Amino acid sequence: MRWRSFFGMFFLFLLNSMSYANVQGANQLTSLYPLDTPQQEAQFNHLLKDLRCLVCQNQDLSDSNAPLAKDLRREVYVLVQSRKSDGEITQYLTARYGDFILFKPPFKGSTVFLWFGPIVFLCIGFVIFWKSSLRKSSQCN
Amino acid sequence: MKKNIWYLLPLFVFILLGGLLFRGLSLNPHWLPSVKLGKRIPDFQLPSLTSQQLFSPLQWKGKTVLLNVWASWCSACTEEQQVLLDLAQKGIKIYGLNYKDDSQQALNWLETWGNPYQAVGLDEGGRVGIDLGVYGTPETFLIDSAGMIQYRHTGPLTMTIWEKEFLPRMLSLERGVST
Numbered sequence: 001m002r003w004r005s006f007f008g009m010f011f012l013f014l015l016n017s018m019s020y021a022n023v024q025g026a027n028q029l030t031s032l033y034p035l036d037t038p039q040q041e042a043q044f045n046h047l048l049k050d051l052r053c054l055v056c057q058n059q060d061l062s063d064s065n066a067p068l069a070k071d072l073r074r075e076v077y078v079l080v081q082s083r084k085s086d087g088e089i090t091q092y093l094t095a096r097y098g099d100f101i102l103f104k105p106p107f108k109g110s111t112v113f114l115w116f117g118p119i120v121f122l123c124i125g126f127v128i129f130w131k132s133s134l135r136k137s138s139q140c141n
Numbered sequence: 142m143k144k145n146i147w148y149l150l151p152l153f154v155f156i157l158l159g160g161l162l163f164r165g166l167s168l169n170p171h172w173l174p175s176v177k178l179g180k181r182i183p184d185f186q187l188p189s190l191t192s193q194q195l196f197s198p199l200q201w202k203g204k205t206v207l208l209n210v211w212a213s214w215c216s217a218c219t220e221e222q223q224v225l226l227d228l229a230q231k232g233i234k235i236y237g238l239n240y241k242d243d244s245q246q247a248l249n250w251l252e253t254w255g256n257p258y259q260a261v262g263l264d265e266g267g268r269v270g271i272d273l274g275v276y277g278t279p280e281t282f283l284i285d286s287a288g289m290i291q292y293r294h295t296g297p298l299t300m301t302i303w304e305k306e307f308l309p310r311m312l313s314l315e316r317g318v319s320t
Contacts, residue, residue, distance in 0.1 A: 054173070055276060055277060068276055068277075071241075071266075071271060072271070075271060094176070095176065096176070096177070096274040097276065098173060098174055098175070098176040100173050
């Protein structure tokens with residue numbers, strides 16, 4: 001019982017500190033890059049989360065301290081300020097840096113296997129499972 | 142007999158996966174395909190490091206040139222400087238884009254390491270770098286006489302890369318122009 005409450009407290013503590021860190025991170029960014037409306041702020045923050053830093057490739061643009069990431073943050077900021085849509089901004093960046101700057105790969109000819117591969121493999125797995133269990137049951141009979 | 146083939150399937154899958162992963166070991170994760178290949182170089186005008194004339198692609202209009210992106214803070218740039226100097230001596234036209242740098246430090250750096258450039262443009266804010274899709278220095282672009290980007294190399298240029306990637310392209314471009 002005591003252990004359970006201890007874990008509960010610990011979990012709550014973790015959750016709290018995480019959300020605190022998140023809010024702080026977002027506040028820091030928006031105070032550096034003031035925007036007119038909360039909608040623009042939300043757009044700016046979610047775009048930075050979806051865009052990759054090309055120098056430290058596992059970090060997103062909001063996380064990275066690389067000079068290029070700073071420049072691209074400013075670039076995204078200016079575009080958000082001039083009321084460009086998400087599509088226009090990502091197009092602007094992919095025209096320069098390619099699809100690699102997007103964490104989520106776009107759906108197109110060269111990425112069909114990437115998107116459907118897992119489903120294909122799952123189906124193959126089901127077929128193998130079905131066939132082998134069919135054989136097992138026929139052996140039993 | 143037919144059964145035996147099915148038992149080999151995991152082995153084939155293993156070999157296939159192993160081959161893929163083994164290939165992955167020797168790939169450079171920092172290499173990015175450039176979307177700028179075959180596209181026209183963006184138009185820009187920048188202050189020049191060594192002269193009063195503005196630095197812009199118009200300067201090398203009608204010529205096949207190299208555009209080298211460098212900075213004095215970039216330690217890898219010193220590695221390729223001898224290669225660039227050798228190429229300049231052979232008559233290759235090299236233009237420099239000084240990326241996010243201080244002009245005085247850039248001048249000092251050129252004095253220390255040598256200046257292979259026809260002209261150097263100052264991209265202090267890195268805006269032209271973004272338009273070119275630059276994500277690290279040094280980078281070298283091969284630009285043809287029509288202003289199209291024909292090849293791009295990221296990282297220090299070596300003689301091996303020059304001979305393997307740049308020279309054949311440059312020769313075929315020149316052949317295309319003369320015929």
